[in-house]
Amino acid sequence: MTAHTELQHLQNLQSTFPLANGSRMPWLGLGVFKVPEGDAAASAVKEAIRQGYRSIDTAAIYDNETSVGAGIREALAETGIAREALFVTSKAWNADLGYEETLAAYETSLRKLELDYLDLYLIHWPVAGKYKDAWHALEKLYADGRVKAIGVSNFHVHHLEDLLQTASVAPMVDQVELHPRLQQPELRAYAAGRGIRIQAWSPLMQGGLLDDPTLTGIAQRHGKSVAQIILRWDLELGVATIPKSTRAHRIAENADVFGFSLTEEDHRLIAAMDRGERVGPDPDDFDF
Template identity: 65%
Template sequence: MKHLQDTTKLHNDVTMPWLGLGVFKVEEGPGLVNAVKHAIRHGYRSIDTAAIYGNETSVGQAIHEAMQENGIAREELFITSKVWNADLGYESTLAAYQTSLDKLGLDYLDLYLIHWPVKGKYKEAWRALETLYREGRVRAIGVSNFQIHHLEDVMKDAEIKPMVNQVEFHPLLTQQDLLSFTKEHHIQLEAWSPLMQGQLLDNPVLTAIAAKYRKSVAQIILRWDLQHGVVTIPKSTKEHRINENADVFDFELSAEDMAQIDGLNQNLRVGPDPDNFDF
């Protein structure tokens, strides 16, 4: 991991950038368009959205304008979206995928995920993702917020194993068992809310480590993700933060500091518990 466009190889040989831009709950409009365009101009190649975020149209506009203005080919970008809980089911997932494509104005997605493991529904949705993948309409498929038992349940009947599992992952929620399981099964773990929605920025352990490396707390956390082999998608609409979040490839945390950050774990979530959620 030497620079912003470095990638990890998924188990189907598709390459995915280690660092991307998340746009969780960012409203449609010029602010979002400008943020995505700035990120791409700065060197980001991965953009992560979802149907429920309600911003795929602005993300798509930004992608098209950025490609045109910067001479970037679609193949250079890695675009992710997710099917929402209300659309889980075979036919409804296929339809939801097409709706996302239409809103984004794209011919295909690089990664499509099941957003949450809704009991009794995610297996049919997974079957739809397998169809999309087999038909060449999406380059990689995966899940989000799946725990070990959800992954085992999917893989029991799946013809294609998930390539990615995107979960809440940060120093207060290290999910070591899940990380080990995904590595063992060659499923790429990806972190959402890596900065715990800003709640970690005053943590004394992290501020001390940040001072030592002359980096921000956010940069320390993102570097910690990367050194654990976890893809990460910090969200920001501020240009200086987008730039700062990308500036994590010129240093390496020591094993000692990695262990110290690991030790902060409290199994604490800012998002819903995948085993007990109601949407």
């Protein structure tokens, strides 16, 4: 199914797309990077679920899994939504990569979240010499039915090619930094040809794009915010996205991206913004 065909079914926050194994993943979710443990994280998660979000993305290194889990439980109790309706993602941190280490890290994340399973578990960064053993651990978790889907984060094409040489199961998702100034066309094309779905982290470039004149002009023409234009652009590329917010009105605004479409000219203007510019580390050059 092409991105264009999928868009015909993209109606609201409950809209999903199929991963390679048939699991359904929501197009748009809530990210909680840099949201501190405590009421802020729990309240953001609870508010998002209340507003209709079904995808929640966290990670061991964010140090907020306990609060994210609390927010999930409170929201489910309030709304009556079933756990199975949610899509919860976490990630194994670099210090925990290795076969036994990654298996243990998964159990720690489940314990903190107080969940029986995750919908998606990712290797957070491609640590040389470690990510293949970690991937075999994810494959075991998947084979044992402990996790619904498995994937990676911050993997370049050459990392994926290396991993696929020894993998029994291909990653279903690659979650990467992606926004109008870092559009990753080569990675997107490679992933599309292998059934790997791309999910964008930092889709708003940590707020660095909100005053961009090109995006401001497009937003004015559509009567939308710059954030809404960027998130809609993600979806029209066939890219899932997880904007972060802790404020109820921003959580609502980020979700209001289903009632309009960008034009070909909009896409041309945004395509011209690509500079290969990152706000996070390059996966080929990180030291943590």
